[in-house]
Amino acid sequence: MKKKILAMVLAGCMVFSMAACGSEQNNSQDKKEKKEKVTFVLDWTPNTNHTGLYVAQEKGYFDEEGLEVEIVQPPEDGADALVASGKAQFGISFQDTMAPGVTGEDAIPTTAVAAVVQHNTSGIISRKGEGMDRPKGLEGKKYATWDAPIEKAMMKNVVEADGGDFSKVELIPSTVTDEVSALKSKSVDAIWIFYAWAGIATEVAGLETDYFAFKDINPAFDYYTPVIIANNDFLKDEPETAKKFLNAVKKGYEDAIEDPKEAADILCEASPELDKDLVLASQEYLKDQYIADADSWGYIDPERWNSFYNWLNENGLTETEIPENTGFSNEYLPK
Structure with missing residues (x-):
């Protein structure tokens, strides 16, 4: 009788264990299937301004945030247009080239959400x-x-x-x-x-x-160039996804600062057409520029952002005056 009871207990444990494994596999599969897809459009061919993105992708930082990120080349009309259309959620732009579309009737629905490099180099x-x-x-x-x-x-x-x-x-x-x-x-x-x-x-x-x-x-x-921009509707509808994306990207750039050679190797692996000597030397230079004197990667100083647009206003270089604190947000950066 004891042997029968023991056999029944062991059988039950096996069934429970198999069910648990099956459930775990299903959960893992569901997690993979539920990854949110994000498209990021570059401003140009891959270079060291973009390294943090490729590091984040290679090291699984996007995966950890439940994101499936596709990095694409810009169309002829540029990254801004693709992000504004909603066909890409994020892209690379520049504060000076953003200026004509920041305000007015034809304002482009994008916002700068992170500084790639802290100062204008x-x-x-x-x-x-x-x-x-x-x-x-x-x-x-x-x-x-x-x-x-x-x-x-x-x-x-x-x-x-x-x-x-x-x-x-x-x-x-x-x-x-x-x-x-x-x-x-x-x-x-x-x-x-x-x-x-x-x-x-x-x-x-x-x-x-x-x-x-x-x-x-x-x-x-000393304005912000380049910056990561995001589609405004996307930011409104999926703010948490935007934060997850920038959290992963921040880790990628921090790794590029910590180990420029590894980051250079990752970029060259993703874009083998690049000159390895140039990439490594550029990466060494940028390790001190990504954050520079800011408290953390990605932060946009409102005073410096406003200073440039105020200069444009004063010199009549925009069709409509750009109000202060327009066109950027630090809200989606990791706290």
Whole structure:
């Protein structure tokens, strides 16, 4: 009788155990099926501005938040348009290029929700020793312009602040994609670059250059570039998903700061066409720029954000005046 009872107990335990395993597998399967899909659109081909995204994806940080994230290339009309349409929930943009769509009847329904890099690391690069280490030196030189109103207004501001005459700068309409070749060939003399990529590229190539940063000349130009933007309807309808996404991305950028080489390897694995030496050198530079002097990654300082848009307002560079604290939010960042 005791043996029969023991056998019945063991059988019951096995049935319970199998049921529990089955239930656990079903729960795991349900969890996988219930992952929320998020599309992130880049501003350009993959580079070290984007590393934190790829680290978060590779290390499973998105998975931990119950997210399935697809990182896509931008369409011809750019990341902003795709995010505004709702076909992508997040993307990369820039405070200066966002400006025309922040307010007015044709306002674009997007919001900057995180700063990728804390300070503006862009400026003007030129061949070394040709006098363009300061803005006044651009007089009589060929500058590769995008022919954008805000761009030219900023150039005029820094040249004149240095006592120069902006009308004497030769504006060459050009979209330079290889700064090293453009400078070596002397097709242009000066180019607006982001130092973390194009500036580092000249160093890796052994090309000696001069450089000045916009933020060092006019503090109003220490604006946020690049930023992560999100679709406004998405933020309204799924704020918790937005927070989960940014929590994972924050971890990715923090890892890139902690171990630049590992982060560079992850980016190169995702985009094998990239120059490994350039990626590693750029990653080393950016490890000190992602957070810089902020308390944490992603934070947007309202004072600095407002300062740039106030400058645009004062110089009539927007169709409608941009009110302060417009176009960005720190609400979705991890607390």
